[in-house]
Amino acid sequence: MNDYLEKVLDETAKKNETQPEFLQAVHEVLTSIEPVIAQHDEYENIALLERMIEPERVILFRVPWINDAGKVIVNRGYRVQYNSLLGPYKGGLRFHPSVNLSIMKFLGFEQIFKNALTGLPIGGAKGGSDFDPKGKSDNEIMRFCQSFMTELYRHIGQDVDVPAGDIGVGGREIGYLFGQYKRIRNAYEGGVLTGKDVVYGGSLARKEATGYGLMFFMREMLGAHNICLMGKTVTISGSGNVAIYACEKAQSMGAKVVAMSDSNGCIYDENGIDLDCVKEIKEVNRGRIKEYLECHQNAKYIEKSGIENPVWTIKTDIALPCATQNELIIEDAKNLVANGVIAVGEGANMPCSEEATKYLQEHKVLVAPAKASNAGGVATSAIEMSQNSMRFYHTFEEVEAKLDTIMTNIFKACKEASDEFGLNDNYVAGANIAAFKKLAQAMKAQGIV
Numbered sequence: 084m085n086d087y088l089e090k091v092l093d094e095t096a097k098k099n100e101t102q103p104e105f106l107q108a109v110h111e112v113l114t115s116i117e118p119v120i121a122q123h124d125e126y127e128n129i130a131l132l133e134r135m136i137e138p139e140r141v142i143l144f145r146v147p148w149i150n151d152a153g154k155v156i157v158n159r160g161y162r163v164q165y166n167s168l169l170g171p172y173k174g175g176l177r178f179h180p181s182v183n184l185s186i187m188k189f190l191g192f193e194q195i196f197k198n199a200l201t202g203l204p205i206g207g208a209k210g211g212s213d214f215d216p217k218g219k220s221d222n223e224i225m226r227f228c229q230s231f232m233t234e235l236y237r238h239i240g241q242d243v244d245v246p247a248g249d250i251g252v253g254g255r256e257i258g259y260l261f262g263q264y265k266r267i268r269n270a271y272e273g274g275v276l277t278g279k280d281v282v283y284g285g286s287l288a289r290k291e292a293t294g295y296g297l298m299f300f301m302r303e304m305l306g307a308h309n310i311c312l313m314g315k316t317v318t319i320s321g322s323g324n325v326a327i328y329a330c331e332k333a334q335s336m337g338a339k340v341v342a343m344s345d346s347n348g349c350i351y352d353e354n355g356i357d358l359d360c361v362k363e364i365k366e367v368n369r370g371r372i373k374e375y376l377e378c379h380q381n382a383k384y385i386e387k388s389g390i391e392n393p394v395w396t397i398k399t400d401i402a403l404p405c406a407t408q409n410e411l412i413i414e415d416a417k418n419l420v421a422n423g424v425i426a427v428g429e430g431a432n433m434p435c436s437e438e439a440t441k442y443l444q445e446h447k448v449l450v451a452p453a454k455a456s457n458a459g460g461v462a463t464s465a466i467e468m469s470q471n472s473m474r475f476y477h478t479f480e481e482v483e484a485k486l487d488t489i490m491t492n493i494f495k496a497c498k499e500a501s502d503e504f505g506l507n508d509n510y511v512a513g514a515n516i517a518a519f520k521k522l523a524q525a526m527k528a529q530g531i532v
């Protein structure tokens with residue numbers, strides 16, 4: 084390996100030894116950009132990689148709130164303002180009990196590259212809390228969001244840092260966060276958060292954007308290999324925002340989605356998933372995916388147990404991990420390959436372990452990397468910001484057409500980078516290289532900061 088790269092990887096591992104997800108994300112990026120680093124001896128003198136790896140700022144704060152029983156609960160809040168080279172810090176907020184600094188930093192680091200790929204003026208950030216929204220009343224969610232924003236507001240702004248949703252943060256939470264921000268600031272600054280409801284400044288098609296974008300990317304990737312989506316079988320993990328709209332677009336493109344999941348288990352419906360039923364369970368009732376059996380007695384439910392993820396044991400042409408990081412590990416990759424999978428599209432962030440990705444690629448499975456294939460969400464957030472600045476709304480069709488063009492261009496960039504370095508359709512490396520080149524150019528232009 085290139086000496087400079089090796090030195091940076093070693094130092095990063097030593098400095099962050101308690102942050103496995105962060106180290107995983109850095110390792111994947113750095114090892115895949117080696118051909119570019121090898122062409123640029125000057126990077127070492129300006130510590131380009133060291134500066135790219137270290138977040139510009141990490142904010143950690145207390146979030147006290149009172150539950151319905153009158154008990155005071157204290158959660159931990161985070162905002163990692165990773166990199167502002169290309170625009171205001173931009174990235175989602177995750178509310179999930181697993182949230183810690185390692186997960187926040189891996190997500191923030193990946194966000195820089197993803198946002199660079201969109202071609203839009205947005206830097207990279209991530210934030211969230213170890214708060215668990217499951218089982219909380221609407222009032223508890225509101226009180227938590229208000230307390231969270233009471234600290235976060237001083238660090239964000241429409242030209243500074245623009246949060247949005249992620250796991251556990253959807254339209255309801257963004258509404259409560261926005262209301263509290265507006266109240267504290269005594270001003271309507273629409274572009275301070277994205278993923279807003281369309282009645283008060285949100286963008287049409289933002290809700291659908293990540294899942295739709297994933298399928299646009301998949302269409303382009305398969306098309307480059309003369310494969311058509313029509314008639315293909317698709318399995319999807321998760322049943323949240325990304326999973327639901329990936330399913331909707333896959334179905335409208337003529338594919339047959341047969342499985343979806345949540346953290347307890349997965350449903351398999353050989354007749355094809357009834358998405359209205361899933362939306363009712365998840366978007367309206369905030370229930371469990373198992374409830375699907377109440378209206379579809381012929382469907383099967385497989386409880387999650389052991390190391391394998393049951394959703395990846397089902398035979399499929401296309402697998403779309405849309406739940407969380409490292410949800411598709413080597414055992415799952417082996418199951419998918421044994422069942423003849425053609426392509427894996429990452430809707431979630433870093434859903435495949437490095438070992439799983441390598442195994443899939445070695446077995447000629449096309450892998451659509453998260454930084455590229457799920458970039459449609461943040462790209463549409465940037466379109467929401469531009470509408471807020473213009474004080475104007477685009478139609479659904481206009482936003483969707485822009486999203487389609489952006490995803491098509493992102494695939495082209497991944498393919499061109501892979502071709503340039505002779506990487507045999509390794510779009511994972513292609514995405515990292517294409518994004519890195521833009522960031523490196525901006526870093527060189529802006530001096531040592």
Ligand code: NDP
Nearest residue numbers: 249250251293321322323324325345346406407431432460
């Ligand atoms: P949601 O909260 O809407 O849905 C998350 C889904 O994933 C739920 O079905 C949830 O199940 C499941 N899930 C979450 N954590 C775990 C876990 N530890 N193990 C198993 N299942 C889990 O989130 P989103 O759909 O917004 O996000 C899904 C993924 O997509 C995340 O990786 C996120 O970072 C990524 N992403 C999201 C974007 C967006 O615009 N929202 C944009 C780009 C990427 P359960 O309800 O049981 O917890």
Ligand code: 2IT
Nearest residue numbers: 174175247249460461464
């Ligand atoms: O991971 C992601 O790209 C998101 N959660 C969306 C971020 C955003 O700012 O829309």
